Amino acid sequence: MDKKTYTITRNQLVARDTYELVLEGDGCIKGEFVHLDIPGYYLRRPFSLCDSSENSITLLYKTVGEGTRKLSTLTGGTEVSVLTGLGRGFNPDACQAKALLVAGGLGAAPLYYLARELKAQGKEVTAILGFNKKDEIVLQKEYEVLCDHVAIATLDGSVGTKGFVTDAISALKPPYDFFYTCGPMVMMKAVCSALEGPGEASLEERMGCGAGFCYGCSIETLRGPRRVCMDGPVFKKEDIQW
């Protein structure tokens, strides 16, 4: 874990209530998420890494509360304090040759970060991205450029398969030896019970410190209590107690 200062270079609405935040600074960071200090709010907010370059990181966030609404008002040039190097992310090495990525909403962000690594390792990647409606879709083009197969599911049928990601998976029957999922808990639970074979899911919990020492985000797993921020947020399918 490190505490670093980044400068906002882009903070742009890219879908309904959804912003892309590009931070200039050290892009060569480890970990699954960063913990960002929003001026005027007491606790930091955790955001998964979506993309990075040598001198920038990209995050996607939704304005779901006061803190993220404040974040959306910060303009280019604003400096922010960021804790980096947090969380245990997806394990790309767990996939032998064919990976299936199943995202719900902004779960598409950390899975994009993973997809880059899987493609760098020469693996075949199928991505199923689920959203409520067309205006919530993010990263579709980026996934289409990067991945071998991409399918969209929307609840209202405005784009792609009408229904849940599990409906798109049933329709597509993608080949995979390992799956990775990130999204709302109910969606990941459905994915983990519907999909055969090994996989990982990225869990979400309200966090305090984000670095494993306040025990604010503990959950029960089948291997005993675990901290989502430090032992996760990514857990093996077989260890998760839904």
Next chain:
Amino acid sequence: MVKDLSINLGGLHLKNPVIPASGTFGFGLELAPDMDLNVLGGISLKGTTRDARYGNPTPRIAECRSGMINSVGLQNPGIDALINQKVPALRKIYNGCIIANISGFSVDEYRECCEKADASSGIDLIEVNVSCPNVHGGGLAFGTSAHAAAEVTAAVKAVATHKPVFIKLSPNVTDIVEIARACEDAGADGLTLVNTFLGMRIDIARRRPVLANTMGGFSGAAVFPIALRMVYQVSHACRIPVMGCGGVTSARDVVEMMMAGATAVQVGAENLRNPFVCPEIIEALPSLMEELRIDNLKDIIGTV
């Protein structure tokens, strides 16, 4: 002139008075990869009970203006794991004051845990958290009654004969001085004050409490003036040393707490915002002392 930050805490020499508070720094080991723990005057370890506890359901954290509420619920691996695993591992890498924070739900539990902590060579000081509910006494916290707080103090002092015992007091009381005096009379070697303030938040969209446990302990910068006032009152009413705790975020706060009467100063919730705040405060102290014309930090204790 080289500034002297050292203090004497219940007979123990600490290189400086800055101590991460219990529950806000894990067992120290979690932060070892990220900082040099040896700059810290002491470390108060996460509250420990006789048996392992999972704690409360989540959400356990609620944000507030200038603070936060937690209801972690004493998640810990139990006293035996503390003594056999956590403390020896920390002792290997840390040469400062290791404080075991002991909680219990009965006088017997406090007694048993403190006896074990007292026998553990890695532990330097025992801090007893009396803010837990007394399950055999109607569920009220031990620390809300002078009688119950004194009963716990006497029980743990009878078995902890090698190490200084500090009682960590709850601020959720009518008269903290009365309870502090009762602990002193029952043999406490020192006091830590204060623990968190009972608080609550409501999610107005869902029309239900933010915390799964409904209520929790409020801490953070907002409580500093109240904690300072209690440290001032108690340290002027008692002869035993006080560790000041509550809302400390800066070197200036540390100096203020010490002037109010604190011998050592614990930093709590701020660690969650900034895990590096304790080393930053320690680094900032010498220049602040220069500004205030202080050579020995211990000279300012209780000077107001």
